[in-house]
Amino acid sequence: MRLRSEEWFQGAPDNTFQHRSALRTIGHLPENYIGKPIIGIANSWSDFNNCNMPHKELVEWVKKGVIMAGGYPMEFHTITTPADLMKPSDLVYRNLMAMDVEEMVRSQPIDGLVLLAECDKTTPAQLMAAASCNIPAIQLAAGHRSSGTFRGETVTYATDLWKYLDEYKAGLLKQQEWDELEGCMSCSAGGCAVMGSASTIKCMSEMLGMMLPGTACIPAVDSRRVEAAIATGKRIVEMVQQDLRPSDLMTPSAFHNAFKLLAALGGSTNAIIHLTAIAGRRGIHLDLAQIQTLMQDIPLIVNLQPSGSFNMDAYYQAGGLPATIRQLLPLLESACLGATGETIAKIYGEETVKIPGVITSIDEPVQAAPTLVMLQGNIAPNGAIIKKSASSEQLLKHRGKAVTFHSYEDMLERIDSDELEVDETSILVMKNCGPVGEGMPEWGSIPIPRKLLKQGIKDLVRISDARMSGTSYGTVVLHIAPEAAIGGPLAIVEDGDMIELDVLQGSIQLIVEDAVILQRLQHWRRPVPRHHRGYPRLYADHVLQAPEGCDFDFLRPQSVNELPFVEPIIGRG
Known part of the structure; x- marks a missing residue:
């Protein structure tokens, strides 16, 4: 068996001398590692x-x-x-x-x-x-x-965090309790x-x-x-x-x-x-x-x-x-x-379930298939994703009016305003948070407006080109592609537009005439790029869309036979 490291330590003498000598200075003697x-x-x-x-x-x-x-x-x-x-x-x-x-x-x-x-x-x-x-x-x-203990119950970071955050915003959790939770949620x-x-x-x-x-x-x-x-x-x-x-x-x-x-x-x-x-x-x-x-x-x-x-x-x-x-x-x-x-x-093949109810079987599942659903429609021509297993049953087929936010900052500024025109049938839409627009942060689980939380409403349909934390839950449509920042149809959704979600049919549709969508897209103007230098600029210039994994275009081979790893030339330092 020929080791890759032999090129550094057992090759041409003028090169290997330098390599072995450098390692000697920090206690790595050749007799201990060569071979x-x-x-x-x-x-x-x-x-x-x-x-x-x-x-x-x-x-x-x-x-x-x-x-x-x-x-x-x-x-x-x-x-x-x-x-x-x-x-x-x-x-x-x-x-x-x-x-x-x-x-x-x-x-x-x-x-x-x-x-x-x-x-x-x-x-x-x-x-x-x-x-x-x-x-x-x-x-x-x-x-x-x-995990920690709060109010006599086990609390687990971070799924329980989102639940208690809603309670805190709704005024159901006092500041003292919120501070206590911060100290005990992760142990x-x-x-x-x-x-x-x-x-x-x-x-x-x-x-x-x-x-x-x-x-x-x-x-x-x-x-x-x-x-x-x-x-x-x-x-x-x-x-x-x-x-x-x-x-x-x-x-x-x-x-x-x-x-x-x-x-x-x-x-x-x-x-x-x-x-x-x-x-x-x-x-x-x-x-x-x-x-x-x-x-x-x-x-x-x-x-x-x-x-x-x-x-x-x-x-x-x-x-x-x-x-x-x-x-x-x-x-x-x-x-x-x-x-x-x-x-x-x-x-x-010989493994067994030790505590029934935590792990079940394909014949007696916790929830029937499917658990994650790929969506498609005129608002997401290249696809979107929803986690059905963490969604609200009554919202899996839903039609409602869009309440749009043009950015994350716009959402934060207005989401808890008493003036926001939103009710339990609304669909929250956030744009320009995809791979090119913002690097695709975990912003897709848009907060429920405070005035609805106070009414006991805990979930709404939410749509964006962002991601969400894997610890989050709710009826949240994510990864819409193409993203808004490069001119995907999500970019032209307006307040009051009707949107229809049908998870079991794998559909997400903007209920607007095709001619109107085309006209809006023709008048759309690309946002000014946020990043102008450094690694974020490189990212925005070369990142692929969500369905392709958000990797860089220059790092993906075209086939399994075209692996990109190239061995270096071993020479003097």
Whole structure:
């Protein structure tokens, strides 16, 4: 087996002297690493990222596992994407993080890669990079945080946050109680403890064979997370020796399984963007019609917030992802490989549900199929998405007048005004928040106007070209494409226009004559770009639309045979 790192350390003498000498200065002696697989460990913790903070310690256990298996660990750091703090959108920086990881791997002597992930966009960013690099790679999650107690009940960040925020706005929660909630909602570092974006994409990673079986949903504070770190370190050395690469694991069939699992979990709508982007890096192209076909007959079989009642602790105790995959196995392409190199049929075939009611079966689901629905119509010619499992039943077929907001700032300024002409039949429409317009932040779950909250109204149909947090709920139409900022029909919706939503028919229609729509589009003028320099300018100039995963146009190969990773020329520094 020829190691990639040999080019740096056992090649031309004038080059290898410099490389070995540089490493000697920091304690890496040639006799300790030459001939061994060098394992790069991409760490993504920072003081801004509470989700990924456990990796500050877990990395040392990964290193132990690598050494135990005969490899040589080398830790390096990349940017990270703290979803709570990164504005306006961590999605913008997902692509930058993916580029960061890819370039660090490409330019350094790394034979195998361990990717330390957790927060919403760190996991897909690393998977995008792994798909492009295509050297042996595996992920380790930090785990979800501990939940708190408020008013004698368990509260879980962040689904319960949205519920209590509405109560606070409606005057049902006192300031003292609101302050108390801030201090008790999250009780450790780690990701959100619901089936939001972080938990969803970790499950997708395991389904794709990029995390060790059973490790995606271990709590951050559980000692088995340390065991997972050691096992991950051991496994990556074996993967290098076996030459098992992401291209062997992230196959078209594996992505088919991931979308089916996404539906069964009632997972985050964000995962559709991420899976599409990751598959795109492999040259695998999946459109919304194909995705809908994969998911349309898959029922919801886990009872987790925001689509259900329980949190990730209960899910893990009930058997977690392994038990879920076992229940779903008859509908999956079971010959796909997991991270152990065995088929998923062998890995998950004997798993059992330990707590009925948290995980159910395809014959007795929590909710009938479909759970996520692709929509299309004259307001969204290239598609849109709604999370049916987290929507209000009475609004799944609805017709109402549009109340439009031309930007997020416009919405914030007017949403709670007593002068806003809105009632329980209205449809809230927000424009110019898509990939080019604003970087596609999680603004799609438009707040319910305060005056309606005071009347006890908790949900309205809401429509935008933005995303929403995977922890959110409500009848929210997202990812409308083309987006308003590039002239999609959403841009010309006006106050009072009738809109009709029919989720079961997969339809979203602007009830305006075609001639009027055409006339409005002819008079539409593109908004002045917000960004004129730096990475945001690069993003706006090259980002693809939501149905294509919001990746950069210049980072996607055209086919599975056209992988973009190019090895560097090894020469003098």
